[in-house]
Amino acid sequence: RSGYSCYESGLGERLHQRLALESHMRDALVLQQFALHYQPIVDLKSGRIIAAEALLRWEDADGVRHGPAEFIPIAEESGLILPLGEWALKTACMQTRQWLDQGFQIGVAVNLSTRQFQDPDLLEKVAFVIADCGLPPSRLELEITEGAAMLDPESSVKVLGTLKNIGVRIAIDDFGTGYSSLSYLKRIPADTIKIDKSFVDGVSEESEDRAIVRAILALAHALDKHTVAEGIETTEQKLALETAGCAWGQGHLFSPPLPAEQFQMLLAGGREITRAIERQR
Numbered sequence: 322r323s324g325y326s327c328y329e330s331g332l333g334e335r336l337h338q339r340l341a342l343e344s345h346m347r348d349a350l351v352l353q354q355f356a357l358h359y360q361p362i363v364d365l366k367s368g369r370i371i372a373a374e375a376l377l378r379w380e381d382a383d384g385v386r387h388g389p390a391e392f393i394p395i396a397e398e399s400g401l402i403l404p405l406g407e408w409a410l411k412t413a414c415m416q417t418r419q420w421l422d423q424g425f426q427i428g429v430a431v432n433l434s435t436r437q438f439q440d441p442d443l444l445e446k447v448a449f450v451i452a453d454c455g456l457p458p459s460r461l462e463l464e465i466t467e468g469a470a471m472l473d474p475e476s477s478v479k480v481l482g483t484l485k486n487i488g489v490r491i492a493i494d495d496f497g498t499g500y501s502s503l504s505y506l507k508r509i510p511a512d513t514i515k516i517d518k519s520f521v522d523g524v525s526e527e528s529e530d531r532a533i534v535r536a537i538l539a540l541a542h543a544l545d546k547h548t549v550a551e552g553i554e555t556t557e558q559k560l561a562l563e564t565a566g567c568a569w570g571q572g573h574l575f576s577p578p579l580p581a582e583q584f585q586m587l588l589a590g591g592r593e594i595t596r597a598i599e600r601q602r
């Protein structure tokens with residue numbers, strides 16, 4: 322009565338595709354077609370792997386690989402992200418417990434979606450998983466995007482506070498890409514700030530990116546937070562970040578996300594290299 326709507330035939334088609342993908346994903350969860358890949362987070366100075374970021378992968382029955390950018394938004398809207406996210410959290414924690422048992426001293430970072438972050442049972446679920454796996458809570462870092470944290474900043478401060486109370490670490494993912502209130506940033510009990518790849522891209526040249534990265538690092542240091550640079554692809558970027566005072570990083574320069582067995586080979590290789598250096602001393 323007070324407006325008009327337009328119908329575009331493509332809309333029906335897109336909706337149909339989305340619904341098909343959603344039902345496809347429900348089956349995929351039951352059929353265990355999801356997997357976690359692990360990308361090393363390294364100490365830029367020593368090259369030592371300090372943690373792994375767990376990243377979801379989905380290969381369907383036809384061998385088609387779907388990236389998280391395609392399926393996470395649909396999982397988020399349909400609510401499927403809750404069981405999927407719990408599966409990812411549990412799998413990553415169990416895997417890390419196994420690596421600790423084998424003598425690899427590493428932690429794991431798991432991404433949390435907005436919907437998971439708003440789940441009233443989040444604390445209980447996280448506490449249950451770490452207890453069930455026997456993972457020391459400080460070995461788990463939960464990554465939440467700046468956008469998700471700032472949707473309801475007051476509630477984020479509370480939720481993140483309760484997670485920190487059980488000893489879990491918190492990282493702010495894709496930092497710099499969302500709208501962040503600096504006064505809330507001060508209150509958000511995050512341990513780590515992850516500098517988004519879009520700034521890392523231009524960090525090796527005298528550029529606006531470099532100025533922004535320096536500003537983020539200065540802010541992080543002043544607030545006593547760790548920093549991880551995301552998406553490092555070149556030695557020049559790594560050197561520029563190191564010079565600017567960034568301690569940790571991840572990116573294809575070191576390794577892409579890998580299946581657990583391959584990640585473990587990387588860990589074992591790293592340990593051999595460290596031993597060889599120690600023997601030479």
Ligand code: C2E
Pocket residue numbers: 360375376377388389390393406409432433434464494495551552553554571572573574578
């Ligand atoms: P993110 O958490 O910021 O993860 C980093 C993304 O950057 C990953 O993309 C990783 O593969 C990619 N990356 C890392 N190094 C490089 C590099 O050197 N060059 C380039 N071009 N890319 C690099 P991926 O795996 O496609 O994941 C995309 C996003 O999907 C993640 O961004 C995260 O927001 C979301 N995601 C992935 N797994 C999960 C999950 O288990 N739960 C939730 N809620 N979100 C997830």
Ligand code: MG
Pocket residue numbers: 374432464494
């Ligand atoms: Mg992340």
Ligand code: MG
Pocket residue numbers: 494495515517551
């Ligand atoms: Mg990120």
